[in-house]
Every structure is written in C-alpha cells, then in structure tokens.
Amino acid sequence: MIFDNRSGARNGVLALADAGHRRIGFVGSNSRLYTDIERLSGYHDAVEARGLDTDPRLVREDAQTLESAAATTLALLDQADPPTALFAANNRAAFGAYDALRRSGRPVALVGFDDFPLADTLGITVVAHSPKEMGRRAADLALRRIDDLDGPLEHVLLPTRLVLRESHRSH
Structure with missing residues (x-):
C-alpha cells in the first residue's frame, strides 16, 4: 500500500507551471x-507535459535533513539562471526550503509533498494524503488476509490531493 507519489508530484509541479x-x-x-x-518521475512528467525547462541543474537529490534542504535551496538560488519555483519531495525538504527562501528574501514559489504542522499557518502549498485512510485500508487488508492467507497479494494505490495555499505563487 502506497500513496500515489508520481501523480501527486505531477499535480504539485503542474500547479507551479499553471x-x-x-x-x-x-x-x-x-x-x-x-x-x-x-516523485521525481512525477516532476519530470509535469515538466514534459508543460514544455518547461529541463535543465538538469534544477534537480537536487541530496536534502535528507532540514539543514541540507536549506543548503540545497540556497545552491539552486545561487545559479546564474535560478528557478522561480521549487518542488520539495517531502516535508523536511519543504520546511528546509521554506526556511532558506524566507532568509534569502527571494520571491520563489514553493510546493511540498506531505503536509506538516504549520504548513497551513505558513501558507505552504502541499500535496497531501491521509494517514488515517492508509491505516483504515491497511487494517482492512490485514483482516482480509487473515481470512484468506493464500489469496493474491493486493497493490493499493492511495490518492493524494493538492492543498493550494499561497506559496505556489511567488512570495
């Protein structure tokens, strides 16, 4: 059971393009x-769908902590032709990017994947999902599995939803 990471990321990047x-x-x-x-595949899907800049220098995959996400964001902003928007692939990356953008004062839009405490207060647009729904579905699958141990495995793809707040537009 997983969330629809690819479509969620695609929708987040499309919101920035739109x-x-x-x-x-x-x-x-x-x-x-x-x-x-x-999530990176969803990013590429949206970039391709809208005919956006495919500069490989726009993609960074080294933001495992809040601090490294902030540093990665600042490195992206320091490029000769910096991005005008960022898609952060998880809540740590989103919060680190938000902090770096706030400190830099640069008008860069932001969408994050995963909602987090304070995202609403800070106005950060996110791709959200329901942990409660995941728990409910997991319990249902487990109970069905107990009843039929030899039954086929199920692949469950849970939906995400885009929660539009102010950050997907330039600050």
Whole structure:
C-alpha cells in the first residue's frame, strides 16, 4: 500500500507551471528511495507535459535533513539562471526550503509533498494524503488476509490531493 507519489508530484509541479513558472527546481532527499524516485518521475512528467525547462541543474537529490534542504535551496538560488519555483519531495525538504527562501528574501514559489504542522499557518502549498485512510485500508487488508492467507497479494494505490495555499505563487 502506497500513496500515489508520481501523480501527486505531477499535480504539485503542474500547479507551479499553471501559476506561470517555467524554471522549477526539484529538492529531493535520496535518489535510491522508491518514493523519491516516483516523485521525481512525477516532476519530470509535469515538466514534459508543460514544455518547461529541463535543465538538469534544477534537480537536487541530496536534502535528507532540514539543514541540507536549506543548503540545497540556497545552491539552486545561487545559479546564474535560478528557478522561480521549487518542488520539495517531502516535508523536511519543504520546511528546509521554506526556511532558506524566507532568509534569502527571494520571491520563489514553493510546493511540498506531505503536509506538516504549520504548513497551513505558513501558507505552504502541499500535496497531501491521509494517514488515517492508509491505516483504515491497511487494517482492512490485514483482516482480509487473515481470512484468506493464500489469496493474491493486493497493490493499493492511495490518492493524494493538492492543498493550494499561497506559496505556489511567488512570495
């Protein structure tokens, strides 16, 4: 059971493109993690769908902590042709990017994957999912599995939803 990481990321990046951004950076945490791979694929899907800049320097996958996400964000902003928007692949990356953007004072839009405490207060647009729904579905699967141990394995893809707040537009 997983969340629809690819479509969620695609929708987040499309929101940035629809707000007028052409150079959108990606702040990921680990290129070996399945969720990051899927979210990066969703980023590329959206970039391709909207004909956006495919500059590989816009993609960073080294933001495993708040501090490294902030440093990665600042490195992206220090480029000769910096992004006007960022997609952060998880809540740590989003909060680290938000902190770096706030400190830099640069008008860069932001969308994060995973909602987190204070995202609403800070106005950060996120791709959200329901942990409660995941728990409910997992319990249901477990109970069905107990009843039929030899039954087929099920692949469950849980939906995500885009929660639009102010940050997907330029600050």
